[in-house]
Amino acid sequence: MALLFLGACTARRDATRPPASARASALTVRVQRAVSGTGTWSLTYELPTPSHSVRFTRPGHGFRQSHWRVVEPAAASIERQGDEDVLTAPVGSPFRTLRIEVSSYEVKPEKDYQVFLPYSDGAVLFYTGVLGLTSGEEEPQPLHVLLIPRPGERVVVAGQSSEKEVRWENSPQGTYAYFGSGSVVREGVTAVVDPGMPRPLREHIERLLPRLFTLYTARTGSPLSFEPTLFISFGSTPRPGSINMSGGTLPGLVQLDIRIGANRLADPEVTRRLSELVAHEAAHLWNGELAVHEVAGGDWMNEGGAEAFALHALAELGTLPGEYVRERISDAVSECLFLLEGAPLRESSRPGKYTSYYRCGLIISAMAGASARQSRPEADIFTLWGRLLRDVGPRGHYDEERLYAAFASEGVSPRTLAVIRRLVDGPNTDAESRLLAELRLLGFEPRVCDGDSARTSSCVRVGRVPFLP
Ligand SMILES: [Zn+2]
Numbered sequence: 001m002a003l004l005f006l007g008a009c010t011a012r013r014d015a016t017r018p019p020a021s022a023r024a025s026a027l028t029v030r031v032q033r034a035v036s037g038t039g040t041w042s043l044t045y046e047l048p049t050p051s052h053s054v055r056f057t058r059p060g061h062g063f064r065q066s067h068w069r070v071v072e073p074a075a076a077s078i079e080r081q082g083d084e085d086v087l088t089a090p091v092g093s094p095f096r097t098l099r100i101e102v103s104s105y106e107v108k109p110e111k112d113y114q115v116f117l118p119y120s121d122g123a124v125l126f127y128t129g130v131l132g133l134t135s136g137e138e139e140p141q142p143l144h145v146l147l148i149p150r151p152g153e154r155v156v157v158a159g160q161s162s163e164k165e166v167r168w169e170n171s172p173q174g175t176y177a178y179f180g181s182g183s184v185v186r187e188g189v190t191a192v193v194d195p196g197m198p199r200p201l202r203e204h205i206e207r208l209l210p211r212l213f214t215l216y217t218a219r220t221g222s223p224l225s226f227e228p229t230l231f232i233s234f235g236s237t238p239r240p241g242s243i244n245m246s247g248g249t250l251p252g253l254v255q256l257d258i259r260i261g262a263n264r265l266a267d268p269e270v271t272r273r274l275s276e277l278v279a280h281e282a283a284h285l286w287n288g289e290l291a292v293h294e295v296a297g298g299d300w301m302n303e304g305g306a307e308a309f310a311l312h313a314l315a316e317l318g319t320l321p322g323e324y325v326r327e328r329i330s331d332a333v334s335e336c337l338f339l340l341e342g343a344p345l346r347e348s349s350r351p352g353k354y355t356s357y358y359r360c361g362l363i364i365s366a367m368a369g370a371s372a373r374q375s376r377p378e379a380d381i382f383t384l385w386g387r388l389l390r391d392v393g394p395r396g397h398y399d400e401e402r403l404y405a406a407f408a409s410e411g412v413s414p415r416t417l418a419v420i421r422r423l424v425d426g427p428n429t430d431a432e433s434r435l436l437a438e439l440r441l442l443g444f445e446p447r448v449c450d451g452d453s454a455r456t457s458s459c460v461r462v463g464r465v466p467f468l469p
Contacts, residue, residue: 028046029143029146031145044098052093054133057132058132065080069100069102071100115127121195123194128145144167145177155178156177156178158227175251185209198266208275208317212279215317220383233258235259243273258274279310286309287302291395300364303358304362305365307365311325311328311329311362326464338458340428342427347426366465367416372412374413380467391405391406415438419438443464444463445463
């Protein structure tokens with residue numbers, strides 16, 4: 001989920017543009033859901049100048065041909081030209097108003113956002129990225145989107161929630177806007193959780209969200225410089241035993257879609273996994289958006305950091321038992337060593353190895369937190385990242401050297417930093433013995449499993465996690 005990085009850059013560029021009022025006329029689109037019936041939407045564009053044709057800025061994957069109908073100008077159609085969709089008016093009749101009716105389609109294109117994401121109560125998330133267009137050869141213009149809720153419903157977008165029309169300036173990558181009547185969490189985060197989720201699970205998540213965002217803000221000492229939004233849709237899946245959690249991130253936004261089989265609806269594992277997923281993705285708002293990195297092979301920083309934020313916060317909030325956290329860290333040590341196979345961690349971008357960034361990254365974060373705590377009892381993973389976030393400032397960029405510097409300033413010892421650097425840069429032929437020695441010095445009480453597994457050489461259990469009570 002690395003789409004955040006682009007978003008941060010674009011948001012900054014948008015901020016330097018003159019306000020809408022300073023321009024003669026702007027490109028606008030009204031988005032309205034049909035009052036009756038289920039799946040019809042109307043899009044009404046006003047172009048700044050008359051045009052013979054417009055080009056959509058994002059691919060339509062064939063749906064602009066099958067599910068979009070041009071109402072005005074009459075006799076215009078949307079043609080697919082390679083990856084691009086182009087709408088052309090009949091010869092000699094330029095247009096300024098463009099009206100399109102769209103029947104919703106609930107299909108996830110490969111490597112792109114699903115345009116209509118249903119909630120189980122009839123509410124819908126609409127992806128605004130699909131709206132972007134340009135007329136002629138000009139640079140893409142900013143698109144002013146007017147989102148109009150149906151009577152009795154509201155629109156929730158980018159931290160706003162309103163029963164009236166909401167205005168939002170689209171970015172090229174777009175965002176999700178919620179249209180529906182579900183209840184909205186508005187404390188630390190603006191969130192809509194699907195009311196069709198089993199009630200204990202929904203109530204748990206709705207209680208967790210404000211506490212989680214408050215904890216991240218307070219403990220890093222770094223409030224987000226934007227209004228975070230989180231959407232969780234829910235549905236069933238035909239396979240009774242399956243748990244399927246997917247989602248994506250966009251600037252300021254976490255979107256999750258949860259599908260649970262009938263036999264798992266009351267399974268505590270669902271609660272744990274969803275809590276971890278929410279806490280992990282929320283952590284990226286701090287380590288992938290409030291601050292950003294673009295280091296090739298550096299995803300161990302944000303992925304490992306997010307894993308550590310999630311486990312630490314959920315243990316502290318009482319959502320995850322200490323025993324479970326110890327298991328997760330034990331598994332992370334074992335899997336990290338197993339996946340590395342002696343290679344430097346930074347080379348894990350290749351297929352089949354990406355999980356190393358999560359596992360080894362979590363161990364690095366846990367070691368850094370424990371090392372800092374040995375010199376400053378109040379230090380933990382949040383104070384380490386809090387230091388980095390203050391060092392680089394809102395929307396600032398970091399890299400490994402800046403992270404190590406923040407670690408060092410917060411009390412991580414030169415010895416622990418050397419172990420971390422070696423894990424990241426290699427060589428790692430003797431990674432297991434070095435890692436175990438350091439974990440021992442930091443109080444994790446690691447031991448190699450005695451069992452009979454074929455992976456015995458990479459099976460390690462930790463007896464203690466220093467940040468747990
Ligand atoms: Zn992540």
